[in-house]
Amino acid sequence: MSSNTIVYLASSSPRRRELLRQIGVAFAPLEPEPDEDAEALEQPLHAETPTHYVQRVTALKLQAARARLRRRSLPDGVILCADTTVALGRRLFGKPQDAADAAAMLRALGGTTHRVLTAVALAHGSHTDSALNVSRVRMAAVDEAALQAYIASGEPFGKAGGYAVQGRAAAFIAHISGSHSGIMGLPLFETSALLRAAGAL
Numbered sequence: 307m308s309s310n311t312i313v314y315l316a317s318s319s320p321r322r323r324e325l326l327r328q329i330g331v332a333f334a335p336l337e338p339e340p341d342e343d344a345e346a347l348e349q350p351l352h353a354e355t356p357t358h359y360v361q362r363v364t365a366l367k368l369q370a371a372r373a374r375l376r377r378r379s380l381p382d383g384v385i386l387c388a389d390t391t392v393a394l395g396r397r398l399f400g401k402p403q404d405a406a407d408a409a410a411m412l413r414a415l416g417g418t419t420h421r422v423l424t425a426v427a428l429a430h431g432s433h434t435d436s437a438l439n440v441s442r443v444r445m446a447a448v449d450e451a452a453l454q455a456y457i458a459s460g461e462p463f464g465k466a467g468g469y470a471v472q473g474r475a476a477a478f479i480a481h482i483s484g485s486h487s488g489i490m491g492l493p494l495f496e497t498s499a500l501l502r503a504a505g506a507l
Contacts, residue, residue, distance in 0.1 A: 311383055311384055311430075311504070311505060311506040312334055312381055312382075312383030312384070313326075313331055313332065313333040313334070313383060313384045313386060313501065313506050314333065314334050314335075314336040314371070314375065314380075314383050314384065314385045314386065315333045315334070315335055315336060315386050316336040316337070316338075316367060316368070316370075316371035316374070316385055316386065316387045317337070317367075317386075317387065317388060318335075318337045318338070319491055319492075321470075321472070321490050321491045321492070322388060322491050322492045323335075325487050325490060325491070325492040325494060325497075326386075326492070326497075328487075328494070329494055329497075329498060329507075331501065331506075331507065333386070334380075334383070336371055336374060336375060336380075336385065338370070338374070339374065342370065342374075344367075344370075347363055347366045347367060347370065348363055348389070348400060348401075350398055350400075354398075355396060356391055356393035356396065356398055356421065356423055357423060357438065357440075359391060359398060360389050360390070360391045360423045360424070360425040360438070361425045361436065361438060363389040363391075363425070364387055364388060364389040364425040364426065364427045364436065365427060365436070367387040367388075367389060367427070368385060368387040368427045368428075368429055368434065371385045371387055371429075372385060372429055382431070383430075383506075384428060384429070384430045384501065384504050384506045385428065385429040385430075386426070386427075386428050386497070386500075386501075387426070387427045387428075388424055388425065388426045388427070388491060388492050388497075389424070389425055390422065390423065390424040390466045390488075390489075390491045391422075391423050391466050391467075392415070392420055392421070392422055392423075392466045392467030393420060393421045393422075393423060394414060394415060394418055394420045394421075397414075399411050399414075399415065399420075399466060399467040399468070400466055401463070401464055401465060401466060401468075402462055402463060402465075402468045405457050407468070408457050408462040408463065408468040409453060409454070409457055411462075411467055411468035412448055412453055412456070412457075412462070412468050412469065412478075413448075413453070415445050415467060415468075415469075416445055416446065416447040416448045416453075416478070417445070417446065417447035418444070418445060419442055419443065419444040419445075419481075420442070420443055420445070420467070421440055421441070421442055421443075422440070422441045422442075422443055422466070422467070422484070422488065422489045423438065423439070423440050424438070424439045424441075424485075424488045424489075424491060424492065424493050425437070425438050425439075426438075426439075426492065426493065426496055426497050426500060428500040428501070428504055430504040430505075430506070433504075435500050435503060435504070436500075437493070437496035437497075437499070437500060438496075439484065439485050439488035439493035439495075439496050440484065440488075441482065441483060441484025441485050441486075441488050441489050442482070442483040442484055443471070443479060443481070443482055443483075443489060444479070444480045444481040444482075445469075445478050445479055445480065446478055446479075446480045448478050452477075452478075456469075456474055456475065456478075459474055461473045461474055461475065470490075471486065471489045471490060472486075472490050
């Protein structure tokens, strides 16, 4: 493939768009259609490990994106998908359903070191490559007033684990071991390697 290969980002995440732009990747959005139940893909299976979960969901997202590309009769290119989850032991923390759910997540994560797992999958032609980034985040215990103010800001919603490391929650993060971009939702080192291998970077 040449450097003129189209890169399709099959995500509606503004953070992933921002991260791709950070490393100079031009891309075309390939977001789910309104009648696609994207959230259904993110339902965990019984007793599923966090690693299996995030890799399985990313593979399902890639499968759906391939079908979307065909339906829209778009030119061939590289399709990039990712999924991020937060895990404390084997317990998965997805996106909070409401304020009470966000508060419960942040109380559980406060004072702990948890993992943030982001899987990336890339399709080019019939070929698929993937990578997994696992980072560790130590979050300080958050006092109730700060927790409620954070939830009122609206930032926890749509974020795995109920927080955004690049936002106000940075005030709660005592230590990070791993990839800051991976915690944001797209590990740039692994993503760059996949794009280079596909001839798209």
